[in-house]
Amino acid sequence: MPHAKSLIRGSLASARETIKAALADIKPEEMSYEAGTRSIESLLGEAAVALREVLIVIGHEDLPEVPGGFEARYARWGTGSETSDSFFDLISIFWAHLDVVSKTLLIFQSEHLDEAVNIPGYFDEDALFSYTTVGTMFVAVSGFIHYLAGEMSTIRLKLGKSPMPDVLNIYEYDQNDPVRSEYLHEQGSMVNKPSREIATGINTDGMSTLSEVIRSFERFASTVHELWDGTPEECRATGEQLGLSTAWIVGHLALLIESVLTSFGGEPSAKLRADFVATYGPGRDGSEIRDDPSVLIAAFDHHIDRLNAFLRSADISVLGEKPRCDDFGLRVLMPHDSLRGHASAALYYANMYILELATLCHFFEQ
Numbered sequence: 353m354p355h356a357k358s359l360i361r362g363s364l365a366s367a368r369e370t371i372k373a374a375l376a377d378i379k380p381e382e383m384s385y386e387a388g389t390r391s392i393e394s395l396l397g398e399a400a401v402a403l404r405e406v407l408i409v410i411g412h413e414d415l416p417e418v419p420g421g422f423e424a425r426y427a428r429w430g431t432g433s434e435t436s437d438s439f440f441d442l443i444s445i446f447w448a449h450l451d452v453v454s455k456t457l458l459i460f461q462s463e464h465l466d467e468a469v470n471i472p473g474y475f476d477e478d479a480l481f482s483y484t485t486v487g488t489m490f491v492a493v494s495g496f497i498h499y500l501a502g503e504m505s506t507i508r509l510k511l512g513k514s515p516m517p518d519v520l521n522i523y524e525y526d527q528n529d530p531v532r533s534e535y536l537h538e539q540g541s542m543v544n545k546p547s548r549e550i551a552t553g554i555n556t557d558g559m560s561t562l563s564e565v566i567r568s569f570e571r572f573a574s575t576v577h578e579l580w581d582g583t584p585e586e587c588r589a590t591g592e593q594l595g596l597s598t599a600w601i602v603g604h605l606a607l608l609i610e611s612v613l614t615s616f617g618g619e620p621s622a623k624l625r626a627d628f629v630a631t632y633g634p635g636r637d638g639s640e641i642r643d644d645p646s647v648l649i650a651a652f653d654h655h656i657d658r659l660n661a662f663l664r665s666a667d668i669s670v671l672g673e674k675p676r677c678d679d680f681g682l683r684v685l686m687p688h689d690s691l692r693g694h695a696s697a698a699l700y701y702a703n704m705y706i707l708e709l710a711t712l713c714h715f716f717e718q
């Protein structure tokens with residue numbers, strides 16, 4: 353079973369990169385730009401308060417310093433507009449809190465993750481990011497930060513900026529981040545390549561050749577299998593508080609891979625039932641499973657094999673061509689014009705479900 357502490361480290365590391373991407377080229381005056389009642393300032397402040405709550409719950413004594421009125425201004429579900437217009441050094445405050453949380457996790461003994469918190473809580477108004485133990489609290493705050501970063505990305509679009517790049521690409525990371533560095537080293541992926549992005553903001557680092565694209569999908573498939581194997585067999589068709597299940601997610605990802613294959617010009621699979629898309633396709637709520645979980649993981653493997661076999665026989669020039677189809681709406685979510693960008697967007701989309709699989713894996717450990 354994947355080590356819970358390793359999964360949480362990876363999730364916190366990707367949260368760091370996600371926020372870093374959300375703040376890229378944001379000017380100070382744009383921090384307070386409101387889309388509805390939300391701004392990047394209020395969202396980042398909310399994330400910092402959530403991290404501060406983690407430190408308080410675990411009894412951390414040396415909390416990062418914050419100015420007077422900070423917690424009142426950025427209280428959860430607030431808009432950041434109830435107090436004076438004075439602008440704190442919010443970005444530094446957020447990084448200080450994330451650094452302390454990350455370093456605290458590094459020295460935590462794994463058995464402490466199973467300890468119950470005194471008062472179960474949640475980080476969002478709808479109680480989707482809830483926790484009952486120290487471990488689920490770390491997972492919940494990481495997921496919550498990813499969620500807030502997603503809201504920041506929509507504000508970026510309204511500001512006329514590109515959406516966030518693929519920050520989960522393991523080829524790009526900050527070597528000064530001890531959590532991400534240790535996590536990648538543990539996974540045997542300690543490599544560093546220069547960041548390279550196309551104009552639309554989709555990160556295609558590690559996508560220069562078909563071999564690199566194939567390796568990216570193989571790496572993704574290996575992670576799916578690790579989390580599948582780490583989830584008890586009797587729990588794979590069972591959802592948790594978010595409603596999704598490991599089995600449904602794997603069925604959904606199987607369809608995503610087939611969509612990538614057909615976007616490259618491959619033939620749709622003849623093995624899928626007519627109602628498979630209706631059950632596991634985009635826009636479904638994930639509440640229905642019509643197949644044994646073993647059928648779904650086999651479908652996932654089948655589509656990964658077909659995609660990689662197609663890519664091995666393709667010409668390198670295909671990466672510059674436009675996607676032939678887009679069943680998952682990836683070009684709307686993350687605008688791009690080439691199959692290189694489409695493959696990267698698909699992996700970004702898939703990695704959001706990897707985080708959910710990791711959450712489920714840890715949830716069923718309790």
